[in-house]
Amino acid sequence: MTDSGFSVREQRTFVDSHAAVIYNPHSVNVASLRDAFTREEKIASLGPTIFIATTAADDGAIVAAREALESNPSVIVAIGGDGTIRAVAETIQGRDIPLGIIPTGTGNLLARTLGIPLMDMKRAIHVALNGADRLIDAVVADLGLDGHTRRHVFLVMAGIGLDADMAAETDGRLKKHIGWLAYVAPIAQSVGRNRHHEAVVVVDDGEARPIKAHTMIVGNCGSLPGNLLLLPEAVIDDGLLDAVILRPKGPGGWARIWSRLAVGGVLHRVKGGPQILRAAPTFHALRYTQARTLEVRLHSPQRIELDGDSFGAVSTLRVSIVHNGLTVRVPPETIF
């Protein structure tokens, strides 16, 4: 112990600890960002925040997250959309450093699920530096093509079909101007084509089952923009993956799917709603399952998306849950 009453380790932690912030210099006002962090780092008794800008390169957020880790911060804060948050989470997952999230993307599905303030950067920064730590599940995805496997981590959802078409075909510039409405045209095209993909699916290392579906999605967060509920049973820290297949035969099937997702979005918010939804009759075009691991072997390579970003084509996909695999900073009132 020293005269001040701190052990040497505690004192060093007190002096050295700081936040490292990963940000896109073109999408934030850097001066007001620095001001807001200076205020919040004092409240949190942290040293000066380190700011690391991303680049336009595909791995820009990953390179920035690695640099952030090297500074040994007490919290890493990612500013961006679900894609940026995913890349940072992939880099820091398993490192026991909390992730603060400042949502500035289009869907911000992870931030919505966690109750992190949207459209209010000051409050989100306050939560990132002075909020509570919460453990959530991460998902490891092995993407296979031509005998090669790429390993990634995601937090929201991964999909083949509708959402992969959406991620690959949405015009990024249009998205910056009109938000999630930019998804409408790619969705309409994918629905209009209504191409179904054949695959073999293995749930929790069980029996291999053939399926044919337009869309296969597996995830940890169930809500979509526009108040749609895609995965009604998804809970971000239950140690389970939630998967859905969409296999409508035509426009009537799609209409039924959209209305179920819309009704789900409404019922999810009202008392007793989830029970009503669970009791609703199931139908062939929309089927759900839960698992800890899931393997998909496609008859032909298909595009895939992870947390809204396109990851090219895959012929195999294996996903497994890492229960409590990531610590995130959330508003205290969302967990206490």
Ligand SMILES: Nc1ncnc2c1ncn2[C@@H]1O[C@H](COP(=O)(O)OP(=O)(O)OP(=O)(O)O)[C@@H](O)[C@H]1O
């Ligand atoms: N310094 C930079 N210059 C130019 N582009 C950048 C820079 N840093 C990041 N980007 C680009 O910004 C995009 C990430 O921005 P953002 O976090 O808003 O989007 P996102 O995570 O894809 O979210 P959403 O899909 O919800 O809009 C990536 O396409 C990335 O290449």
